[in-house]
Amino acid sequence: MANQPHEGEKKENKSVYRVQGFTCANCAGKFEDNVKNLPGVQDAKVNFGASKISVYGEVSTEELEKAGSFENLKVSAEHGRKDPKSEEPDKEEKIPFYKKHSTLLYSTLFMALGFLSMFVNGNENIVTALLFITSMLVGGLSLFRVGLQNLVRFQFDMRTLMTVAVIGGVIIGEWAEVAIVVILFAISEALERFSMDRARQSISSLMDIAPKEALVRRNGQEMTVHVNDIAIGDVMVVKPGQKIAMDGVIVNGYSAINQAAITGESVPVEKTVDDEVFAGTLNEEGFLEVEITKLVEDTTISKIIHLVEEAQGERAPSQAFVDKFARYYTPIIMVIAALVAIGPPLFFNGSWETWVYQGLAVLVVGCPCALVISTPISIVSAIGNSAKKGVLIKGGVYLEEIGGLKAIAFDKTGTLTKGIPVVTNYRVLNDQINEREMLSIITALEYRSQHPLASAIMKKADDEGVSYTDVLVEDFSSITGKGIKGKVNGITYYVGSPNLFKELLSASTFNKGLEQDVTTLQEQGKTAMLIGTDAKILAIIAVADEVRESSKDVIQKLHKAGIKKTVMLTGDNKSTANAIGGHVGVTDVQSELLPQDKLDVIKQLRSEYDNVAMVGDGVNDAPALAASTVGIAMGGAGTDTALETADVALMGDDLKKLPFTVKLSRKTLNIIKANIAFAIGIKIIALLLVIPGWLTLWIAILSDMGATLLVALNSLRLMRVGEDE
Structure with a gap:
């Protein structure tokens, strides 16, 4: 084995390649081992779910393909460049069905001719035997080649088991059954490959979302440019009905953008100048000019694809269990098969022919195809489905851990609430004061302050068309921790907390009724401010961080799903926090x-x-x-930090995705457990048929193929789990 490199060396020399042609997880593991043993390679890691290999060291694609020649693997660089008009390097060319499965079809044809010859000429006829042997060789040549290599190296996997069983069957003259076994095994592998390809489609469809070319304006001219050649600062022109090719900021135009590809939400979002847009989203109606802010490999969709592919390569705990189990399981099956073949003839005068045949059937039934594929298809299907729904799960381990959650803590601001303060109450206390003039004075003062709530008051003034930037404010100053003051038209106004006015006014002039109003507003989760002079209070204004409409419903769904404790965490004062917590329904x-x-x-x-x-x-x-079992970040679409630091990112800043994620995780866990139980159970039942001597080679391979097919179909159900089920 090659020496392991230092971490720094690894990162410097890492290359990623796409691989076409994996038939099974075992083959992927064998390819990984072969690549590790290549000269110049320090380490290698196969991502079976994403059909990729990461290589640390110097290696050519020709050497990699040679390492995968046992499977006829095709290897291409992940970021290979071609002419923009040509096919993408990682696109698999469409092969007609009859060409793709020609060996299987020819093998079946020779087997059919063999049965015809057996019917006409009898079982012992040389022509019959040759036809069945031809069928075996055509359908199982690659199987035998790998199986014999493994046997010589004492590497025991499903192909080794099959090869030994086929050789044994030929020796005892079971031509017809061995031909059936070879064909059924080939069909089983084709089904396994098809299932994994279907599961991977959820990611390959993401790759096709963003256009490969964009209309860019340079030096006053519009030209079509491949996305790889677009630079930061270029201005991209997007017409109505077109997909946006790159991440950027709108510099001209207004439109509704369908962001379903990124956030999972199909309701279009209104976008105008200075708003961010993402590659792969659809411009529905307006004409936009967008300044590019990220290179093609840094766009949000590229990051999502990369992170999802990495996630599919991360082994879940159940996957680690299956891998470890399969490592010991295959040699044990070989020992059991040997005991079945030689035990009864040696110790109980059994027929050698009968018990050797039974031993061969045990080898075939022992193939761990269904067991090995039970977990990866489930993980790939679930992570792919969640990505399309706008939930980015960073690995199989987190997918499993979400299913076991008992408590969820929520940060208040920006999670249970919108994170954007708004004015909820505004009232002048004297009929002779004009509301709009008073609001203009308040906003002119707040406009000059750095207080976080000032933006809410400015927005209210803007919405109501009240001007404030032209109001002359003199002697403006901030009163630390209490409020602000400034002179307008010769009068000094104060805006601040009730405590500020308790200090300014005498006990007799501070309205006790007003104090009760302030307390009521605070109990509703609002921040109350008073406006007045050093002689009297003129108005009251309240600001609050609005609770998301979905928060209450989400918390209810989580409690129904069996989450025992939901906790809201906030820096707010106790009364405000309790008001919001009570409204959304958290337990603490x-x-x-x-x-x-x-x-x-x-x-x-x-x-x-x-x-x-x-x-x-x-x-x-x-x-x-970081301290939690699973860190879930809101708003992954616009936040690189959320994408990088969290274990799960809710791309659309949408809390409604959380119950769906919990449901998908639990369904995945249930399906994985059912798959493992079924795969092992079917083997045990088939092995018990040995006792009365009922197990045949074709029953053995049929049980293995049936288990593989059912496990794959069960796993693919995860691609169809919806949010409203």
């Missing part, structure tokens, strides 16, 4: 928290419930996200 509220406190809460929840998820925005909540 933790308020007035610093980032370190959030981390402590997550650790406490983990000690109590073991499996805990944290849902946050992927930036401020990084420590808590």
Whole structure:
């Protein structure tokens, strides 16, 4: 085995290649081992789910194809460049069915002729034997070649088992049955390959979403340019009905953009100047000019595809169990088969021919095809389906852990709430004061402040057409922790907390009724501010971070799904936090928290419930996200940090995707468990048929093929799991 490189060396010399032609997970593992042994290769890792191999070191595609010659694998560089008008390098050419499966068809033809000859000339006829042998050789040549190589090297996999069984069958003269076994095994492999290809389609369809060319304006001229040749700062022209080819910011135009490819939401989003657009989304109605902000390999869709493919290569705990089990299972089957073949004849005077035949049948039934494929197809199908629905799951391990969650913690701002403050209440306290003039003065003061809530007041003024930028404010100053003040038209106005006005006014002039109004607003989860002079209060204004419409429904669905504890984490004061927590229906509220406190809460929840998820925005909540079993980030589409740091990203900033993710994870776990149980169960039943001597070669291979087919079809159901089921 080649020496393992240092981590730094690995990263410097890493190349990724796409591989066409994998038939099974075992073959992928054998290809990986072959590549590791190539001169110049330090290490290699196959991603069976994405049909890719990462190679650390110097190697050519010809050498890689030679390492995969046992499977006729075709290898191409992941980012190979071609003429824009030619096929993409990783596109698999369409091969007609009869050409793709010609060996299987010819093998079946010779077998049919063999049965015809057996009917006409009898079983012992030389022509009959030759026809069956031809059928075996045509249909099983690649199987025998690999099987014999494995046998010589004492590598035991399903092809080794099949090769030994076929050789034994030929020796005892079971021509017809061996021919059937070879053909059924070939069909089983074709079905396995078809199932994995179907599961991978969810990713290959993502790759086709973004156009390969874009209309770009350079030096006053419009020209069609391949996406690989587009630079940051180029202006891309997007006409109505066209797909957007690159990530960028709108510099001219207005339109509704369908972002389903990225966020999973099919409802178009209104976009105008300074709004961000993503490659692969559809411009429905307007004419847009977009300034490119990312190179093609850095676009959001490219990152999603890359992360999903990496996720499919990450082995889930159940996959690790199956791999370990299969490693010991195959040699054990060979020992059992040998005991069945020689035990009864040696110790109980059994017929050698009968028991050798039974031993060969045990070898065939022992093929772990269904078991080996039970987990990868499920993981690939589920992760691909979730990506299309706008949920990016970073690996099989997280997919499984979501299914075992017992508690979920939510950051309040930007998760349960929209994260955008809005004015909810505004009232002047004197009929003689003009509401619009008062709002203009308040906004003119807030316009000069750095307070986080100032933007909400400015937005209200903008929405109502109240001007404030032209209002002259003199002697403006901030009163730390309490509010602001400034002089307008010779009068000094104050905007701030009730405590500020308690200090400014005497106890007799501070309205106790107004104090009750402020308390009521705070109990509703709002921040109340008063406006006035040093003599009287003139108006009251309340601002709140709006709760998402979906939050209450999401929390209810999670409780119905069996999540025992939902906790809201926030830095807000207790009354505001309790008001919002009560509204959305979480089981617990933790308020007035610093980032370190959030981390402590997550650790406490983990000690109590073991499996805990944290849902946050992927930036401020990084420590808590990292400490949880599964970190779930909101708004992955526009946040590189969320894509990189979280274990799961909800691409559309949409909390409604969370119950779907929990449901998909649990369904995946159930299907994997059912697949493993069924694959092992069918083997045990078939092996029990040995006792009365009922097990035949064709029953053995049929049970193996049937199990493989049912396991694959069961796994592919995960591609159809919807959000509303």
